[in-house]
Amino acid sequence: MDPWQTLTTDYEQRRAREDSLDQLMEWDAQRSLIGPVEGRTILDVGCGNGGKAIELVQDHGAASVVGVDIGAQFLTPPAGVDVAFHSADLSALDELHTLQGRRFDVVLFLQSLAYARDRVRTLRAVRSLMTDGGVLVVSMAHPIRYAVERSERDGTGIGDAYHAVGPYSYPSRWNPHKQAWLSQYVGIIIFRARPA
Known part of the structure; x- marks a missing residue:
């Protein structure tokens, strides 16, 4: 199976759990920063299966949402819900013909911008797709959250853990001490910007 397909499948299964960070707090925080969307057009970059796009x-009340994700395991929007999905790499948005000439009021990178090979290129492409006064919302996992957990696992300092390279997976320790884990490790960075 393609690595992106595997990642998409795994992520969506974990995100859908009642005790996932997304269900417990991330989506609420993201929605708060996105703000009102009634009548607005939205580009959801790295939309996963598109569940959030459909919900918006x-x-x-969003007017329409275009979702882009390389995994291409999209849900089918209900009849009358103006959502379109495109399978594409977020690193090459400027090459996606279906977006050319389009403009969006809101552009979202919800835990996806870190996957861009060239973030500058990706953000430039997005800027060209935004309406005047458009809003960019980006959320990313706070890197210190992983450094703390790696530090504890490896018995190293946080600085060493933060700058460590190489593959690493984080074991889930949600139960039975879910609240303590959340209090210690949870952290996301979310910002809302209006490009000049």
């Missing part, structure tokens, strides 16, 4: 139209 169906439950929050």
Whole structure:
């Protein structure tokens, strides 16, 4: 199986759990920063299966959402919900013909911008797709959260853990001490910007 397909499948299964960070707090925090979307057009870059894109139209009144994800394991939007999905690499948005000439009021990178090979290129492409007064919302996992856990696992200093390279997976320790784990390790960075 393609590595992106595997990542997408795994991520969506974990995100859908009631005790996932996304269900417990990230989506609420992201929605708060996105703000009102009624009547607005949205580009969701790295949209996963598109569940949030569908929700933004169906439950929050967005005019339309275009979702882009390399995994291409999209949900089918209900009839009358103006959501379109495109399988593409977020690192090459400027090459995605279906976006050329389009403009969006809100552009979202919800835990996805870190996957861009060239973030500057990706952000430049997105800027060209935004309306005047458009809003960019980016959320990313705070890197110190992983450094603390790696430090404890390896018995090293946080600085060494923060700058460590190489593959690493984080074991889930949600139960039975979920709240203590959340209090210690949770952290996301979310910002909202209006490009000049």
